[in-house]
Each structure stands twice: as structure tokens, then as C-alpha cells.
Amino acid sequence: MKKAETASTSQDRSPSLRERMSDTQVDHDILDIAARLHWYALTVPAQKEFVAQKILRRYGLRTFVPLRREYRHASAKAKRTRQPKQEFCFPLAPRYLFAGFTPGRPLWFDLFSLPCISGVVGIDGRPMPIVRKDMTRLVRKTATGINAPEAQKFMRTHHEFSVGDVVRVMDGPFEGLSVPVVEITGGLARLCLSLFGGAVDGVEVRLDWLEAA
Missing domain, CATH: 2.30.30.30 (SH3 type barrels.)
Incomplete structure (x- = not known):
């Protein structure tokens, strides 16, 4: 796994909400594969959950970010001009994403070389896998997202x-x-x-x- 290249960003404006919330799609077969993989909870920088998910998918890893759907204005201008709110997806657990590995030893050195990965949840510095039935239950409950009331x-x-x-x-x-x-x-x-x-x-x-x- 090669270190991911850092994309250049424009310095004259902040990214819009729509840009930051891109690539939220859940794998269509996530329920089928959840019980067959070894899952770990990774930590990522704030507001980089979906960016990290996109990068890890490029390297062939299965990922899962539990979602909640909220109504927000798409931009400051939309709020200022009182445009209707739109539905956006946000991480249910900010700064965390779940990565699924095929049975074997995850390549932690390569994984941590990516700038989008801050760490992994563990005990005494040792990464700890999530109990499969717990991960399967989490996927089943949140795969379609938790929706905010329409009101x-x-x-x-x-x-x-x-x-x-x-x-x-x-x-x-x-x-x-x-x-x-x-x-x-x-x-x-x-x-x-x-x-x-x-x-x-x-x-x-x-x-x-x-x-x-």
C-alpha cells in the first residue's frame, strides 16, 4: 500500500457542506460480508470520515461509517437567502470509521502511513478487533441511516x-x-x-x- 497523495485544495474558499459530505454511499452487500471480516474501529481527523472511507476503498478495504441524516442548508448563501434545507448524511460516531479485513494480520504500518488515519481503537497500544456479532448488529441497525424527523x-x-x-x-x-x-x-x-x-x-x-x- 503506497502513501496516499494529498490533493491540493483551493485557498480562497472553504469547502461547501455538499463537498465535505461526499462519498457517503454504503456498500450494497455490507450485510452479507459483515460477518465474514475482521473489523476494527479506526480514528480519523475531524470531518474526514467520508474522505478516509473513500481513500481506504481505493486500496480495496471494506469500510462502514454509520450514518445519520439531518436537514441543513447547503451553504451560507442558502441560509442567508432562506432557501429550503436539504437532507445530508453525517457520521453517527464522529471521527470514527470501521474497516473490515479478510482473516489475517492487517498491514498496520501501511495503514498508518495514510494521512487520513489517526489511529485504531485498542487496549495498551494493541489494536482490538470488534466482536463479529456486535459489528453485524451495528450494520443491521444503521446501514440505511438514522433519519431525522422531517419537521x-x-x-x-x-x-x-x-x-x-x-x-x-x-x-x-x-x-x-x-x-x-x-x-x-x-x-x-x-x-x-x-x-x-x-x-x-x-x-x-x-x-x-x-x-x-
Whole structure:
């Protein structure tokens, strides 16, 4: 295995979210092969999980990055101009990926010569394989990704909430109040407000006017 070449990058801009989240495709036969390989958990630099996966695949290694799907703006401009959020894949366990080897001794020296690999999970400096049935269970549960609720498409990024949570109203006539969410339907949340001396749970507010308290 030769040391991977470092690709040159443009210095005049940061990579977009879409560029950083490329090559997230899970191997179509991952469930079939998971039980036949020896799996190790590798550590990689932050936000390089999918880059590392792409490089390792070029060398013929089987890899698996458990996914979660979230709604995000594709770029700062998209957020600024209030364009609809899109669905993107993110690592479920940031800075980790799983590599599967055919039975035998992994070539750790060659593997660690790659700039995208920081280390391997082990005990006392010794790489420890993952129990096969545990790896198979992980693949079975997460191979298709863990999806965020569709309602989060309309919520403020990193301030998402669910029914029963207390939210702060950030805009509109009830700005400044902190109230519980009774129901979420489409792009609206029904809130339980205290108005005119009593509780009212029929007030609907736009999701993008709210954030988790």
C-alpha cells in the first residue's frame, strides 16, 4: 500500500457542506460480508470520515461509517437567502470509521502511513478487533441511516426540538416566551400558552420562529 497523495485544495474558499459530505454511499452487500471480516474501529481527523472511507476503498478495504441524516442548508448563501434545507448524511460516531479485513494480520504500518488515519481503537497500544456479532448488529441497525424527523427541515439548525420539549419563541407576537410544544404538524408547532389567566394549547407558531430552550 503506497502513501496516499494529498490533493491540493483551493485557498480562497472553504469547502461547501455538499463537498465535505461526499462519498457517503454504503456498500450494497455490507450485510452479507459483515460477518465474514475482521473489523476494527479506526480514528480519523475531524470531518474526514467520508474522505478516509473513500481513500481506504481505493486500496480495496471494506469500510462502514454509520450514518445519520439531518436537514441543513447547503451553504451560507442558502441560509442567508432562506432557501429550503436539504437532507445530508453525517457520521453517527464522529471521527470514527470501521474497516473490515479478510482473516489475517492487517498491514498496520501501511495503514498508518495514510494521512487520513489517526489511529485504531485498542487496549495498551494493541489494536482490538470488534466482536463479529456486535459489528453485524451495528450494520443491521444503521446501514440505511438514522433519519431525522422531517419537521426538522423547518427548524433552526442545532436548535431542533420534539413534542413535549420547552421552546423559546424567537419571533412573532409571542416573542420571548418559553412554552411547551403540544403538537408538530408540517411547518407549525402547537404551543401551550398561558393567556388571559388560563392555559391555551391551540396557538400555532412557525417552527422557524422557535428553538429548544
